[in-house]
Amino acid sequence: MAVTRVSFVAGAVGQWRVEHVRTVVGQGLPAASALSRIEGSVFQNPIDAAWSLDGVRSNERYQEVMEKRKLAAIQEDLDRPASTCAALIPIRKLPEWWQMSQDERRSIFEQKSNHIAVGSEYLPAVARRLYHCRDLGCDFDFLTWFEFAPESRGAFDELLERLRSTEEWRYVDREVELRLTRNA
Amino acid sequence: MAVTRVSFVAGAVGQWRVEHVRTVVGQGLPAASALSRIEGSVFQNPIDAAWSLDGVRSNERYQEVMEKRKLAAIQEDLDRPASTCAALIPIRKLPEWWQMSQDERRSIFEQKSNHIAVGSEYLPAVARRLYHCRDLGCDFDFLTWFEFAPESRGAFDELLERLRSTEEWRYVDREVELRLTRNA
Numbered sequence: 001m002a003v004t005r006v007s008f009v010a011g012a013v014g015q016w017r018v019e020h021v022r023t024v025v026g027q028g029l030p031a032a033s034a035l036s037r038i039e040g041s042v043f044q045n046p047i048d049a050a051w052s053l054d055g056v057r058s059n060e061r062y063q064e065v066m067e068k069r070k071l072a073a074i075q076e077d078l079d080r081p082a083s084t085c086a087a088l089i090p091i092r093k094l095p096e097w098w099q100m101s102q103d104e105r106r107s108i109f110e111q112k113s114n115h116i117a118v119g120s121e122y123l124p125a126v127a128r129r130l131y132h133c134r135d136l137g138c139d140f141d142f143l144t145w146f147e148f149a150p151e152s153r154g155a156f157d158e159l160l161e162r163l164r165s166t167e168e169w170r171y172v173d174r175e176v177e178l179r180l181t182r183n184a
Numbered sequence: 185m186a187v188t189r190v191s192f193v194a195g196a197v198g199q200w201r202v203e204h205v206r207t208v209v210g211q212g213l214p215a216a217s218a219l220s221r222i223e224g225s226v227f228q229n230p231i232d233a234a235w236s237l238d239g240v241r242s243n244e245r246y247q248e249v250m251e252k253r254k255l256a257a258i259q260e261d262l263d264r265p266a267s268t269c270a271a272l273i274p275i276r277k278l279p280e281w282w283q284m285s286q287d288e289r290r291s292i293f294e295q296k297s298n299h300i301a302v303g304s305e306y307l308p309a310v311a312r313r314l315y316h317c318r319d320l321g322c323d324f325d326f327l328t329w330f331e332f333a334p335e336s337r338g339a340f341d342e343l344l345e346r347l348r349s350t351e352e353w354r355y356v357d358r359e360v361e362l363r364l365t366r367n368a
Contacts, residue, residue, distance in 0.1 A: 056319045058282075058319050061245070061286060062286055063285050063286060064286060064287040065284075065285040065287055067285070092186075101244060101247050102244060102247060102286075102290070103249055106286070133319075134186050135316055135318075135319040135320060136320065137189060
């Protein structure tokens, strides 16, 4: 298989405890007390789940080669023992975004909004993994997963605030923020 | 739903008669005498199908704004009465392709291989619709559909030959070519 599937499954029990759910824009998500991130999932509807969101780890869509190399040099992987805090941020963008050509989207994404540059300022503290779900016909376009230590909570809040103030974020019409802590 | 789904369903009966199936590289597809292209499908496994391939009409990945405008000005839609010939070409690219950054892929796709420029030389005679299926976890990455009149068969053959001789095609590790004529 060419891509790795992921399912985020919300319910009564799971790897991560849901501390807070905030609907940033658009429709929210049903309440749940726990969440699990399951890579290599088969997209089966889990029994007793409050909800589940499916996505794939797929190829990069905007990163240029020098950006990719720079990120690879400084970023760290998920599952660090100190990373007891996490966030899941599902996002959907407006049809106007998707109707643009590749260079128009890239221009807003990086030249105008500095998405990669801003994110890289918070590396390696805030580890990040992007999952795509638009082609799967899901309710969101992306599911972004973040992991960090408790002392990086403030930095993570600042990162979100900076990204949400960009021109790119004018095209976001649905966004939910789940904040989580790891279950012992 | 953000994207339009498509299913190509092969079997004993269908909209298009299969004239010829050629395995260009890699594993082929089982024999079938007819094929239907169903947009708005729900990806159910059709009963009695020899095989089916699913994809989505999704956003453009490489086109820049001037290329997009130029293509939009000269291309024609599918389903023209004179277009009694069609082709379905499922393609898969090597992991090396997908591991490249966006600018590296774009450079091979257009600067070195002239994919858009070459294709536009055959417009409006050869109408084309690209479906993506990599993120769906399918056996192919793309399903490209072409429609043209019988007198454009030679031009279409030439188009395929030119694309297959490009640097981009060195990254294609599975390709099947189905040639079809419309059932009355």
